Amino acid sequence: MDEHAVERSNLLNTAKLAIKSLIETSMASGITSVDDSNDQLRQFFVVMEHVLQHGIKQKRSNILGQKRSFFAVAEAMERYVAGSGETLLSVRNMPSIRTSLGRARAWLRLVVMQKKLGDFARELVDRRDVIEECYEDYAFLASDDASVISGMLLGLSVLDCNLDIRREDLDNLSAVIDFSRFLKEGNYLTRSGQERSGSPSAGAGESTMSQGDLSQLLDQKAYLEEMNTKLTTSVDDLQSRLSIAQKCNDKLQAELDQTASRMNTISEKHEQFVNTSSDQHAGLGKKLEEVKKDIDAERQTYESARQGLNEMYTAVQKQLETEIKMREELEREIELQRSMKGESETAMQLMETAVHEKQDTITSLRRQLDDVKKANLAVNERLQTSEETGKAKTSQLDMLTISHTRLTADSERLQTQVTALDQRSTAAEDTLQQLSTRYADLEVKKASADADLVIERQWRSSVQTELEQERTKLQVANGELEQLRVIKTQFVELQRKYADLQELCSGQEQTLVELGSRLQLSKQEAEDMRERSDQLKQSAWADDKQVTSCRQCGQGFSVARRKHHCRQCGMIYCNACSDNQMVLAASSKPVRVCDHCYTLLLQPTKSS
Known part of the structure; x- marks a missing residue:
């Protein structure tokens, strides 16, 4: 080792x-x-x-x-x-x-x-x-x-x-x-x-055995009590968790009700917004029709003035034709703007029908608005060029009037026509200026409408984000509600197990009480056995070599008749005189005793 x-x-x-x-x-x-x-x-x-x-x-x-x-x-x-x-x-x-x-x-x-x-x-x-x-x-x-x-x-x-x-x-x-x-x-x-x-010390062995059984029973009882306390603490913990979960459930239910009310208010605001946007679209359509009628009327007056100018001066007619071409380009651009406005209206309708495509529509509308702004800038530049050409025309007209005054000898009729032509040209310039002012007003109105549209889109996006947040909160609340239901079922199962364990613990306590009573009886019996064993004569263990015959019957020992020690008195007997088996205080199993000791040990038991 x-x-x-x-x-x-x-x-x-x-x-x-x-x-x-x-x-x-x-x-x-x-x-x-x-x-x-x-x-x-x-x-x-x-x-x-x-x-x-x-x-x-x-x-x-x-x-x-x-x-x-x-x-x-x-x-x-x-x-x-x-x-x-x-x-x-x-x-x-x-x-x-x-x-x-x-x-x-x-x-x-x-x-x-x-x-x-x-x-x-x-x-x-x-x-x-x-x-x-x-x-x-x-x-x-x-x-x-x-x-x-x-x-x-x-x-x-x-x-x-x-x-x-x-x-x-x-x-x-x-x-x-x-x-x-x-x-x-x-x-x-x-x-x-x-x-x-295995020495025959009667008292010490029995007391040790009984004390060991008592300590084992007490250990089992203490173990059961400890298990019972652990189960009680676990049940109390689960009850506290269930109360907390119920409070959380009530809180989530209140938040769910608040979320539902918010969603209702948001839907009402959305409907109001849709109604106001439809009204605004209708008003803008009416305004555009009125502007279109005004432009048509002014176009007619401009065409009549242009015909008079074509009759009087060929040069002015060429310049007026270029202005007509520019005006037609301007009308085309206005029609392009109208078409873009229609596209924006259709985009708004698509945005109302499909909320999830809102961002793509907004980006496309922003691009279209940028294009419209660029077109407006181009129109303004063309208007400026047209004004410069008008000034050039007025200068040319002044030169023509000067030349006409120099050529007064040619014809008075030409002079009157020139003066009428001047008046008509000034009237055309006035109408053109009025048209430019009206167009500027329309641009201002369009800018305000675009700003309102941007505000409306921002408000819609904020409403959509709030709606998504409320939906996520609702999903989280539903998940927690499911978890609470699972915890409730587990708590019911634990309550059932706790009741079963309580019944088992009560049965084991009753068993321990019965074992304690049996232990007391066994202890009393052991004390009686100890008293009886003290009363018997204690002898030394007899030597095999010194004894040649049975102590009781006196017959000699041989190969057929063997020697046997009595475990109580220690003397040597034959098999017939010591064939009794009995549990002694010094042993836990039945051992051999002689007839005399067997009779002495059984006397108190029979009398009792």
Whole structure:
């Protein structure tokens, strides 16, 4: 056996003794609550520290020279053990602890107070990957003996530990095991040896057996009570969650009602906007028709003036023809603007029918408006050129009048026609100026209409975004409502399970009461048996070599008639005189007794 095997064996025996002495001492005294003053508890912490620290891997690059403690193992098991994160966080936040070993000791005491050390040890033994990562191959927890200690640690749930960690100097605490406690008279090693040898010590074996059964029953009761408290806390937690979920549901329902009312108001505003936009479109159509009629009338007057000018002057006729061409181009541009206006109206209708294509329509309309603006600029430039040509024409007319005055001798009729022509040209210029002013007014009206259209589009886009947000909120509320329904069904199922567990717990409590009563009866019977055994004559175990005949019938022993010891008095009898079987205080199974001892042992039972 190597050195590490010896260490593991010593740790196993010491841990067994520490756990047994702590539990059985507390159960024997009847006080299940222990504190810092209990020496057994202190030695238990020292032993568990050696067990958890045995064979732990150390970091290679440790500049400060501090050894690695089993607190790193607790941190590695944080994701596997439920509720260990809060314990580790509270240990890290302790200002009085500065070293890793001190934090490990504080963690060990907190886990014992929370009755979770057994669960942690069992989970750690099952996690071989964590053990391989944190411990060497020769470590105690890496061996099969660790499962024995993890099973024994579950019995600590019967104890209530009340410790004040802040008073102790856990960084400089002495970790020396006091083996003198386990070497005193009547300790557990001697007791276990007597049980293995099967010596006829009647009183000690029976009391140990009854006390062990009582401690087992108390452990089961404490475990059931702890499970009941856990279930109660879980049900309370679920009830609080359900109340919070109901509050959230009511809040979401109120928000849903508000959203529905907002959607109704938005739909009403949308209808009003559609009606006002249709009215505006109708008014703009009427205005455009009136402008068209005015332009037609002015065109007719202009054509009549142009015919008179063609009759008088051929040069003026050519210039007027160019002006007519320019006017026709202007009319074409106006018709283009009308067509673009119609296209914008159709785009507005499409925008009302298909909301999802609104952005594309808006971009196209913006492009069309830019083109219209460019066309308007071009028209203005052409109007300016036409005004310049009109001024040139007036200058030419002035020159013609001057030449006409010089040629007054030619014809007075020509003079009167020239004056009439001047008057007509001034009238045409006035009409042209009026047309330009009306066109400017129309441009101003069109700009205001375009601004109103942009505002309307922006308002519609904002309304659409608000509508999308309300829809998303409605979807989220529906999802949360479904989750609440699922939680409600789970809560009903948990209530049913809680009722079943309550019934099971009540049945188990009744069973424990019955077992306690049976235990009392068995204890009384054991005391009666002990009294009867004391009354019998205790003899030494007879030697086979000295006895040659049966003590009762006197017949000699041979190969056919063999010797048999009575397990009560120790004398030697033949098979016929010792064929009785009976359970004694020093044994748990029926053993051979002689007829005399059998009669003495059965007398009190028959009389009772």
